Amino acid sequence: MAHPKDRSGISRRNLLKGAAGGALGIGAIGVLAGCENTTTAIGACEGDGTSNLVVPKPTGPGGLPLPRPDNAVTWAIVPDNEPIEDNVPDEEGPLAIYNYADYLDPALVKAFQKLTGRKVEIATYNSADEAFAKLSTGAVGFDLVMGLSSSNLVGLIAQQLIQPLNHSYLKNFEPNIWPELQDPFYDRGSRYTVPYVVWSDGIGWRNDKIKTDIDAMKVPWDIFWESAPYKGKVAVLDDQRDALSMPIQRDAMREGRRPDVNTEDEAVVKQAGVDLGQLTDIANVKVAITDYQTLPEGKTWLHQSWSGDLLGAAFYYMPKGVPASVLSYWGPEKNGVVQNDFFCVGRTAKNPALAHRFINFMLDAKVAYDNMVNFVGYTPPQVSITADSLITSGLIPRSLTKAVIRPEQFAPNQQLMQLTVAGQRYWDAAWSKFKAG
Amino acid sequence: MSSRWTWRLLAFPGIAWLSVFFLMAFYVVIAVAFGNQNTLSEPVAFWNPLDWNVGYMLETLKNIANGGPFFTVLVRTFVFVTLALIMALAIGYPVAYFAARHAGRWKGLVLLLLILPFWINYLMRMLAWINLLSPDGLATRFLSSIGIERLFIAVDLLATEGGWLEGQSFTVIMALTYGYLPFLILPLYAFLDRIDQRHIEAARDLGASPFSAFRRVTLPLSRPGILAGLVLISLPMFGDYYTPDLVSQSTKTNLIGNQIDQLTRQGSSKVVGACLTLILAVLLLGLMFYYLRATRTADDRGDDR
Numbered sequence: 172m173a174h175p176k177d178r179s180g181i182s183r184r185n186l187l188k189g190a191a192g193g194a195l196g197i198g199a200i201g202v203l204a205g206c207e208n209t210t211t212a213i214g215a216c217e218g219d220g221t222s223n224l225v226v227p228k229p230t231g232p233g234g235l236p237l238p239r240p241d242n243a244v245t246w247a248i249v250p251d252n253e254p255i256e257d258n259v260p261d262e263e264g265p266l267a268i269y270n271y272a273d274y275l276d277p278a279l280v281k282a283f284q285k286l287t288g289r290k291v292e293i294a295t296y297n298s299a300d301e302a303f304a305k306l307s308t309g310a311v312g313f314d315l316v317m318g319l320s321s322s323n324l325v326g327l328i329a330q331q332l333i334q335p336l337n338h339s340y341l342k343n344f345e346p347n348i349w350p351e352l353q354d355p356f357y358d359r360g361s362r363y364t365v366p367y368v369v370w371s372d373g374i375g376w377r378n379d380k381i382k383t384d385i386d387a388m389k390v391p392w393d394i395f396w397e398s399a400p401y402k403g404k405v406a407v408l409d410d411q412r413d414a415l416s417m418p419i420q421r422d423a424m425r426e427g428r429r430p431d432v433n434t435e436d437e438a439v440v441k442q443a444g445v446d447l448g449q450l451t452d453i454a455n456v457k458v459a460i461t462d463y464q465t466l467p468e469g470k471t472w473l474h475q476s477w478s479g480d481l482l483g484a485a486f487y488y489m490p491k492g493v494p495a496s497v498l499s500y501w502g503p504e505k506n507g508v509v510q511n512d513f514f515c516v517g518r519t520a521k522n523p524a525l526a527h528r529f530i531n532f533m534l535d536a537k538v539a540y541d542n543m544v545n546f547v548g549y550t551p552p553q554v555s556i557t558a559d560s561l562i563t564s565g566l567i568p569r570s571l572t573k574a575v576i577r578p579e580q581f582a583p584n585q586q587l588m589q590l591t592v593a594g595q596r597y598w599d600a601a602w603s604k605f606k607a608g
Numbered sequence: 609m610s611s612r613w614t615w616r617l618l619a620f621p622g623i624a625w626l627s628v629f630f631l632m633a634f635y636v637v638i639a640v641a642f643g644n645q646n647t648l649s650e651p652v653a654f655w656n657p658l659d660w661n662v663g664y665m666l667e668t669l670k671n672i673a674n675g676g677p678f679f680t681v682l683v684r685t686f687v688f689v690t691l692a693l694i695m696a697l698a699i700g701y702p703v704a705y706f707a708a709r710h711a712g713r714w715k716g717l718v719l720l721l722l723i724l725p726f727w728i729n730y731l732m733r734m735l736a737w738i739n740l741l742s743p744d745g746l747a748t749r750f751l752s753s754i755g756i757e758r759l760f761i762a763v764d765l766l767a768t769e770g771g772w773l774e775g776q777s778f779t780v781i782m783a784l785t786y787g788y789l790p791f792l793i794l795p796l797y798a799f800l801d802r803i804d805q806r807h808i809e810a811a812r813d814l815g816a817s818p819f820s821a822f823r824r825v826t827l828p829l830s831r832p833g834i835l836a837g838l839v840l841i842s843l844p845m846f847g848d849y850y851t852p853d854l855v856s857q858s859t860k861t862n863l864i865g866n867q868i869d870q871l872t873r874q875g876s877s878k879v880v881g882a883c884l885t886l887i888l889a890v891l892l893l894g895l896m897f898y899y900l901r902a903t904r905t906a907d908d909r910g911d912d913r
Contacts (some may be wrong), residue, residue: 231647231648232646232647232648233647298873300873326648329648330648402767402768402774403767403768403771403774403775404774406857409857448859451858451859451860455767455774455775455858455860456775456858456859457774457775457856457857457858458857458858458859459857468742469743470742470743470773592645592647592649592876595649595876596876596877599871599876599877599880602870603677603678603867603870603871603877604676604677605859606677606859606862606866606867606870607677607678607680607681607859607862607867608680608681608684608858608859608860608861608862
């Protein structure tokens with residue numbers, strides 16, 4: 172029986188969807204437009220009169236800068252959208268949470284209700300697109316939004332859909348969360364967001380079927396172009412950015428350089444589509460996001476995967492008699508994709524203090540650990556959770572060590588970020604072509 | 609006079625329903641297809657036809673005309689659907705014929721068995737096939753034991769033993785056929801059941817062989833039923849995207865529905881997705897008109913007789 176998410180065919184990590192939502196509040200867009208105090212980089216906005224001696228940085232809706240590691244952004248806090256005061260007592264509730272389906276352990280929700288005496292109501296979405304459409308109508312005021320990622324952030328800010336956080340409520344943030352994610356480039360000072368879980372784009376495979384030691388390959392991604400013997404059992408992620416950036420990462424890895432996974436160079440994107448298209452002939456490649464299920468069942472042997480899916484597979488999806496040790500995962504140490512999603516508080520939240528309290532609850536080391544091993548599978552960026560600790564406690568086999576992300580993987584890897592409208596179209600075209608077979 | 613209006617009022621719920629859930633919704637698709645997108649890559653519908661922007665539609669049509677990806681999937685969709693229709697007819701007609709003419713007192717039971725698959729959701733039936741056709745599934749083992757698997761491999765319809773779900777075109781066609789077959793059989797049955805037995809008896813009395821009577825009387829009389837059934841199942845087949853998603857997932861079996869699904873859900877091409885939806889709708893409209901014309905001429909002939 173398939174997971175409900177598969178049937179929608181929508182990936183949980185739809186990285187691309189940055190910009191969704193029905194009618195766009197043009198007025199809202201203007202609020203943060205312009206560069207003053209919104210970015211650390213000079214010349215981040217094209218055509219705003221700054222020096223032509225700097226390379227222009229990509230801009231998104233309303234001329235807002237699109238964050239990049241070399242273009243970190245501090246989002247302004249504007250007068251009509253300020254964080255809540257300190258020491259506000261919990262509101263009456265119920266706390267309205269908006270989250271991906273099956274992306275939060277219900278037992279923890281119960282525990283929070285017991286702890287606070289407030290009811291929690293969860294509404295779910297299946298794609299970031301869907302979430303945006305609903306959020307931007309403004310019809311429903313969610314207190315807490317979970318699971319959106321940095322590629323969605325510019326859209327959220329542009330439409331003023333979220334409010335700044337008051338860190339005095341988030342006592343668990345500083346001691347528990349990796350220092351690497353406390354001041355991310357996409358939201359300097361974590362003014363609007365706090366990370367939820369992290370993952371890498373890598374390779375999941377059945378080590379009982381595939382004899383190549385993928386881990387030991389100089390460029391592990393090459394295995395996909397050598398996968399003819401496993402024809403019909405090979406798959407890439409059904410997500411245009413993740414899949415198309417794979418050959419881009421492969422090429423860069425061969426040459427030992429850093430890839431630009433957010434490239435807007437038409438030729439590069441086109442070539443990535445052509446390279447990926449070769450897999451159609453080589454392996455009759457499938458395009459799927461059901462790795463956590465098909466790998467354990469042996470329906471696929473080689474899968475481009477999100478690290479968390481392999482952990483989830485080991486935790487809950489192994490068929491009777493198949494040990495989790497048949498699963499292997501390789502993820503990039505550098506020159507690949509490693510990223511995170513986050514919590515944020517809705518602009519029109521009726522229970523903002525309670526929402527902060529819930530975030531802090533989720534940032535608790537024990538709660539975050541339980542949420543991971545009992546339900547979600549994806550790793551929270553908690554200082555106390557390491558691959559060794561999971562292996563020692565017998566939760567995952569050694570072959571999945573790399574599925575547990577380490578903080579030092581963040582800097583040398585990249586996140587898939589929102590592109591400019593023009594750049595996005597190249598990716599769309601290449602993806603359409605690949606998907607047409 | 610007033611009673612005539614009472615009867616006409618009966619059409620109101622249907623008209624209201626269609627206006628809201630079909631016409632209005634369809635107009636939204638049109639307004640999006642001839643609209644634009646904003647800096648968030650979100651579609652902006654142009655409601656006033658005078659403002660319509662034909663740029664995206666032209667781009668989409670050009671993609672098709674130049675043999676781009678949309679052309680590839682359109683052709684594939686037509687081929688898959690045509691083959692599925694042929695298979696459905698080859699399987700469905702004899703069944704409907706048997707039920708209508710030879711089932712005798714078992715007619716009720718046969719009909720019940722025909723309707724039975726309706727009781728289970730389409731997705732559920734497809735999911736069942738995933739288990740049946742998996743490498744160690746029941747269907748896979750059966751097909752292997754009766755030699756079908758080897759035959760299919762020999763004629764290149766299957767790549768490897770037990771590989772039915774490994775992105776095989778034939779599996780998708782088979783799944784489409786299976787999924788929509790009941791919708792073909794029922795209207796066919798209704799038509800065949802209504803054929804006046806005396807026509808056939810007359811043909812036999814005049815010296816026609818059973819086969820000739822079938823060919824010259826039953827078959828022509830059931831033609832509207834065949835057409836109705838084929839149209840009924842071809843429309844959803846053309847828009848289908850979850851069947852290839854479930855039983856194949858390969859890029860080689862992606863249909864036009866998959867492209868539309870992907871365009872409207874991933875990336876910044878929702879407007880193009882709307883254009884493609886419109887193009888498909890226009891093509892299907894052509895099919896519908898053909899059906900209406902074909903059945904009308906059949907009716908006219910019936911009246912003449």
